[in-house]
Amino acid sequence: MCLKIKRLQRYYFFIENHKFFDFERIFVYFCNLKLITKIHMNKQIDYILLPELAAKSDAKWKRFFRKNKKKLTGMDIQVHTLHNDISERIDCLACANCCKTLGPRITDKDVEKIAKALRTKTSVVMKLYLRVDEDNDLVFQSMPCPFLRIDNYCSIYESRPKACREYPHTDRKRFFQIYNLSIKNASTCPIVYEVLNQLTAP
Ligand code: SF4
Ligand code: SF4
Numbered sequence: 001m002c003l004k005i006k007r008l009q010r011y012y013f014f015i016e017n018h019k020f021f022d023f024e025r026i027f028v029y030f031c032n033l034k035l036i037t038k039i040h041m042n043k044q045i046d047y048i049l050l051p052e053l054a055a056k057s058d059a060k061w062k063r064f065f066r067k068n069k070k071k072l073t074g075m076d077i078q079v080h081t082l083h084n085d086i087s088e089r090i091d092c093l094a095c096a097n098c099c100k101t102l103g104p105r106i107t108d109k110d111v112e113k114i115a116k117a118l119r120t121k122t123s124v125v126m127k128l129y130l131r132v133d134e135d136n137d138l139v140f141q142s143m144p145c146p147f148l149r150i151d152n153y154c155s156i157y158e159s160r161p162k163a164c165r166e167y168p169h170t171d172r173k174r175f176f177q178i179y180n181l182s183i184k185n186a187s188t189c190p191i192v193y194e195v196l197n198q199l200t201a202p
Pocket of ligand 2: 098099104145146147148149153154155156157160161164
C-alpha cells in the first residue's frame with residue numbers, strides 16, 4: 001500500500017475519533033486548497049521562459065516514458081482530464097505561441113476552406129500564403145502565421161487548418177503514441193507543459 005494512502009488512513013482514524021472535526025468540510029477545504037495552488041501555479045507560467053522550463057523537465061518526462069510505457073497506453077482518460085482542466089485555465093489569446101512559431105501542415109482540404117473563407121481561388125491562397133517544405137508538406141510561407149491578428153485572434157478561425165484545430169493534441173486518443181512529440185511541444189505550449197508535469201508528478 002502506498003505511503004499516501006497509509007497517511008490518509010491515519011488522518012481519517014484520528015478525525016473519526018475526534019468528533020469535533022467535520023471530516024467532509026476538511027476534505028473539501030484541502031481539495032479547494034489544491035485547486036487554488038494549481039491555478040496559482042499556472043498563472044506563474046512564463047510563456048517566454050517555457051523552452052527553458054521544458055528543457056529542465058525533459059529528462060524527467062523521458063524517464064517516465066521509459067518506466068511507464070505499458071501503463072501509458074491505458075492513461076488516455078487521465079490525460080484528457082488534465083487537458084480539459086488545464087486548457088480551461090490557460091488563455092490561448094495571451095499566448096498564441098503555436099500560431100507564432102509552429103508551422104501547421106496544411107492539407108488540400110484546408111486550402112479549399114481557406115480559399116472559400118477569403119472568397120478567392122485556391123491558386124491564389126497557394127501563391128500568397130503557402131509553400132512546400134523540405135518534407136514535401138504544404139506549410140505557411142512564414143511564421144508568425146499570416147492569419148494571426150495583432151490581438152492574437154485567428155482571422156480565419158472558423159476555416160483554420162485541421163492541424164490548428166487539433167493542436168496541442170493532448171486530448172487525442174492513444175496519447176502514448178505522441179508522448180515524445182508532446183515533449184517537444186512542451187517548449188512551445190504551456191498546456192502540454194502542464195499536462196506532462198502533472199501526469200509525471202510523483
Ligand atoms: S494551444 Fe498552446 S501554444 Fe497554442 S495558444 Fe494555446 S496555450 Fe499557446
Ligand atoms: S490559421 Fe489561425 S489558428 Fe492556424 S496558425 Fe494561423 S492564426 Fe493560428
